[in-house]
Amino acid sequence: MERRSHGNWHPMTDPAPNSPTRFRTGGLSPRKPTRFDYAPDGSARAELARQLGLLALKRLHLAGEIRPVGRDELVLTARLTAAADQSCVVTLKPVAAAIDEEIHRRYVAGLTEPQGAEVEMPEDDTLEPMPEVIDLAEIAAEALALALPLYPRAPGAELGEMVHSAEGVEPLRDDDMKPFAGLSALAARLGTKGKPDNETDD
Incomplete structure (x- = not known):
């Protein structure tokens, strides 16, 4: 299982030395x-x-x-x-x-x-x-x-253009929740670069 940080979890207080855990x-x-x-x-x-x-x-x-x-x-x-x-x-x-x-x-x-x-x-x-x-x-x-899911969403919930924004704070946008969206688009463009104009993927 891949290791990654999640939230503000910290180890719980150690149980008794002879605990079954x-x-x-x-x-x-x-x-x-x-x-x-x-x-x-x-x-x-x-x-x-x-x-x-x-x-x-x-x-x-x-x-x-x-x-x-x-x-x-x-x-x-x-x-x-x-x-x-x-x-x-x-x-x-x-x-x-x-x-x-x-x-x-x-x-x-x-x-x-x-x-x-x-x-x-x-x-x-x-x-x-x-x-x-x-x-x-x-x-x-x-x-x-x-x-646990990093960004849980209720059924039908859409981020839209803005989620939360306090006064003087840059609003959180949909693209902020998808940090690799730009990379995916770039990869798609590079995949078609150099192909003849009349050649397309099936």
């Missing part, structure tokens, strides 16, 4: 998978909804396993399902979002995260340094933040 990597079985099934209660969902700016988080479920690979690697595979209500970017009306995502993480001992202002994205974005603790609540929250 946390697994100390040094204490996991080196020979067989450790299975998990995580479904936070209503208060935990409400707090996560507040952090993500959701109107409601009706359901959140993360189920899967942590599997040892050799002596220095753990692989987490899981399925995240969720049901949430977001605000329409045009009308602010509730927009339902149904999430069903496969999660794959590889934790490798001795791996260090690159430092510096300019960091190249690794070819394998599932690869992470081995943590001391694998926190299911944090994994579920991050995966949900990545999976």
